[in-house]
Amino acid sequence: MSEKFEPKIVAFVCTYCTYAGADLAGTSRLKYAPNVRMVRLPCTGRISPMFILKALQKGADGILISGCHPGDCHFTHGNYHARRRWMVFRSLLDFIGIPTDRVKYSWISAAEGVKFAELINTITEEIRALGPFTQYHGLIEETQSQASL
Amino acid sequence: MAKIGVFICHCGENIGGRVDCSKIVEALGEHPGVSVSVEYKYFCSDPGQESVKKAIRENHLTGIVVAACSPRMHEATFRKACAEAGLNPYLCEIANIREQCSWVHSDKDMATEKAIDITRSMVEKVKLNNNLHPIEVPVTRRAMVIGGGIAGIQAALDIANAGQEVVLVEKEPSLGGHMAQLSETFPTLDCSQCIMTPRMVEAAQHPNITLLTYSEVEKVEGYIGNFTVRVKKKSRFVDMQTCTGCGDCYTKCPVKKIPSEFDCGLGRRTAIFTPFAQSVPNNPIIDKDHCIYFKNGKCQLCVKACKFDAINFTFQDEYLDLEIGAIVVATGFQVQDTAMYGEYGYGKYPDVITGLQFERLASASGPTAGKILRPSDQKEPQHIVFIQCAGSRDPSKGVRYCSKICCMYTAKHAMLYTHKVHGGKTSIFYMDIRAGGKGYDEFTRRAIEEDEASYLRGRVSKVWQENGKLMVRGVDTLLGRPVEVEADMVVLATAMVPQPGAKEFAKTIGIGYDEYGFYNEAHLKLRPVESSTAGIFLAGACQSPKDIPDSVAQASASASKVLALFSKDRLEREPVIASCNEATCAGCWGCVLACPYNAIEKKDILDRSGKVIKQVASVNPGLCQGCGTCVTFCRSNSIDLAGFTEKQIFAEVMGL
Amino acid sequence: MSIEVQYRDRAKELLAKGEVKLVIGYGGGSTPNRRRPVFASSPEEVDRLVLDSLCIANLSGYLVTEGLLSDEKKVAVFLRPEGIRSINILAAENQLNADQVVILGFETAGSDIRPLEGGNVLDFSEFIVTLSENRVVSDSDPVIDKLENMSAQERFSFWQDEFSKCIKCYACRQACPMCYCRRCIVDCNQPQWINTSAHTLGNFEWNIIRAFHLAGRCVECGNCDRACPVNIPLRLVNRRMAVEALNSFDHFAGLSVTQEPVLASFKKDDTETFIL
Secondary structure (H helix, E strand, O other): OOOOOOOOEEEEEEOOOHHHHHHHHHHOOOOOOOOEEEEEEOOHHHOOHHHHHHHHHOOOOEEEEEEOOOOOOOOOOHHHHHHHHHHHHHHHHHHHOOOHHHEEEEEOOOOOHHHHHHHHHHHHHHHHHHOOOHHHHHHHHHHHHHHOO | OOOEEEEEEOOOHHHHOOOOHHHHHHHHHOOOOEEEEEEEOOOOOHHHHHHHHHHHHHHOOOEEEEEEOOHHHHHHHHHHHHHHOOOOHHHEEEEEOHHHHHOOOOOHHHHHHHHHHHHHHHHHHHOOOOOOOOEEEEOOOEEEEEOOOHHHHHHHHHHHHOOOEEEEEOOOOOOOOOHHHOOEEOOOOEEHHHHHHHHHHHHHHOOOEEEEOOEEEEEEEEEOOEEEEEEEEOOOOEOOOOOOOOOHHHHHOOOOOEEOOOOOOOOEEOOEEOOOOOOOOOOOEEOOOOOHHHHHOOOOHHHHHOOOOOEOOOOOOEEEEEEEOEEEEOOOEEEOOHHHOHHHOEOOEOOEEEHHHHHHHHOOOOOOOOOOOOOOOOOOOOEEEEEEEEOOOEHHHOEOOOOOOHHHHHHHHHHHHHHHOOOOEEEEEEOOOOOOOOOHHHHHHHHHHOOOOEEEEOOEEEEEEEOOEEEEEEEEOOOOEEEEEEEOEEEEEEOEEEOOOHHHHHHHHOOOEOOOOOEOEEEOOOEEEEEOOOOEEEOHHHOOOOOHHHHHHHHHHHHHHHHHHOOOOEEEEOOOOEEEOOOOOOOOOHHHHHOOOOOEEEEEEEOOOOOEEEEEEEEOOOOOOOOOHHHHHOOOOOEEEOOOOHHHHHHHHHOO | OOHHHHHHHHHHHHHHOOOOOEEEEEEEOOOOOOEEEEEEOOHHHHHHOEOOOOOOOOHHHHHHOOOOOOOOOOEEEEEOHHHHHHHHHHHHOOOOOHHHEEEEEEEEEOOEEEEEOOOOHHHHHHHHHHHHHOOOOOOOOHHHHHHHOOOHHHHHHHHHHHHOOOOOOOHHHHHOOOOOOOOOHHHOOOOOOOOOOOOHHHHHHHHHHHHHHOOOOOOOOOHHHHHOOOOOOHHHHHHHHHHHHHHHHOOOOOOOOOOOOOOOOOOOOOOOOOEO
16 A cells, blocks of 8 residues: 555645634644745735745645634734635636645634644644645656756 | 853753753853853852853853753843843843743753754854843823713822822813713712712812813824823803803803703703803803804894903914823713614603613702602603613624623612612513622622512513503513513613714724724733823723723723822833834835834825935834834835844844 | 727817827738737728627736826827726826716627727716626636636646746736836845746745735736737636625725725625635
């Protein structure tokens, strides 16, 4: 039997809620899958669609974007702006054929360490089930073969 | 060329026991740009920090990454160590390999791999970090308090008593606000005027307070510590310096039948007037709209009556531009316009009045000298029906919230009435009795048990007149049947709503407001007295319906925020703020709209002749809080956020 | 009197009276079926103007040419309904003063062409409101239906084939009235968010980000689609964004000169069913 596929997942999170929630998962010694790499930002409002494209270029099989629940934003409105962007960008990715299952969005507060740990486990399993994002990886390989020419 | 130091902390067994630190040291040691890669048991300890400092000095490091616990724990510690070693503190990044790695993963190999990834990506980020310096903003130590009700007076006095200058601006001719209109106050039934007037006088006479009554704020520019506020001093047509407030002018004024605003239309005033007997200041003003002289150029009886030649019809409005460091907004509320209650007959039947009108009737200085008399025939009513939630908690009237004070003042009204009219009966229609507060529930119980207020749980559908009586039809939901009550007078506990023009005023001074026009706090729970604009604070009912103790408490809280701001000559702010590349900005103003703090201004770029050649966005460092929402909006990548620049994030992601 | 003559006369009059300094319209192209832009700055040049159902390009983009409107003089421009909406967006985004634009409006349906009353963009407010109420986005396309029925994988392959043709000539950007940035994101190399090589990955990134930047701003004039030398169906992506803005945020691009950009504004109760 072949080795279990370990998906590569990149998470973009705001420092005030989700990052703090992930810290809480740590201080509570909860266990979750080690597949996620976090990128800390001041606010979900700072998370640009470009980040997602770059994470895909780095071979990510899945992406998580997470921040404060509506109404809880440290900067009052950042997550409301982010939510609109996500809505639009998600629809665009879907139309282009980047499966919506691979790019996840969530609200996780600083108190939701358990939710964070559970979400990471769920997402990891879902993306594992989807398998590697070979279609996109194909594009990356094409650039490398061109570069070596 | 980057020379990065990487310091991998074992945190005892916390990290060392679960990830292979030597592997991280080895992996990072081979990473391009890394000069030092070392591990240690506790880098946060004194010897640990010393070793970091030593490494910085000896290797002339251009940045460091400490792979350890969360940056929320020790980022400050290691930034300080950097500064002590002569490295800009913002050239330090933390790789969180404890809370987000060693503590949460059980597979050592995978955890180690993850720790390497995390550390490497921070190394890539820190290579692009820039020297940042805290932003220093000078502070003008002069506060402005807008609104001279109890909240504004309290805030002004607290700031002034701490030795700082205050400008107190009130749009009406006198201080006092709504509290001056009240008769007695719940739950102690002490007379409102008796506790209010000394405060008004104290504020007016305080050496640190400049009082500007009959004045309005027209424009606010600048930012925290450095506002310029334009105040319009409306002309009173009375020279405040020479006027003694003797009152000869208004006794002679022939126009006597103007409904008094202060008495909610129940009393009358003259065209030259003071709003009420205890007005502060007590100098009168001339009401241009009703004065005969202003209508046809004749009369001038007041001028003749004045022994001090204080009256001058040619006085003009004045404008003052004031340098202000902090602003407290205490603009208060208004009582909802009752006209929308056609079914309750307000405006149609003179004996249907608002709670505030009842206050004036009950007030010893009011139009009836404290006697409860019906406006229609000046007779003493024998039965009064009170209707609570007249507007509040009624989405169909546009007010979904609870006005908070009505349950209490209605109980108070019922008590005052039975104290004044022996044998008088009271019926109160209510939805719920909300009496949370010190001594409040005891107070409403007293109204029921001692003063025999009859509470009927239900809504009123209609009020009409029949045989000289007011008929009130409602429902008693506890008994589950409709009721009709005969009354001599009906008092509506109308909703507390924002001041007229509250939204426009918020735009003038640059703060946020909710769907109703109440002003938004920066954080509902943790920053309830700060507006979302740095340096502007909130007090009293302009933020949400409040009673007197809450308003006073919030006013003192705002004052302490102002005083904290004034405790230093210069204000230091985190340098994590946005800045705009004027060369590439297209001036589309998306960022201006998206910014939650109104921190982005429109800047004109001029040519040599002074002509505007283009407009660009410009970030005000005093207002920016560093969320980065503008950066993401910007299509041309013209705005960037220090500390989380596009280049840094790009490198961080590409380093994963 | 044909609409062409009528509009020529109007243009001539505007120039002769000095009400406008320039008329931007259509003229004959390199083949009988093509039209190209004509810039008339004197009444004599007006005779070159052509107006028929082949005049479909959105000419509003020429108005934001650096310096054109900086003398505060007016310019007249031939515009279809999409072009009029573009004026609203450009005004809302501070790129021009709508009062400097005299609109010579017309609409076409098949080979029919008819004039639209008005001159200032505000004169067309009601007309645009009607368009928005009818939720007019361009007609559904058979390709769209085909795409919607595909699996994500098949859609990816479809776009992979299409985008692999892209030569990064940026004709789409050049033709688009909304691409007025002084520096395009793709030309920003610090950092280089979008790969500039014309490999498929870079092409994906470029086309995705361009579509995202047009969300809630594209009026579906079709300029980009027609400009593309390798015939990538760009209209499909932009249409999807327009539908999204309309359905999710009730945002009809170019509704008025005061409309807020869909991505710089929000409602507290915006949909969020997809957020975990």
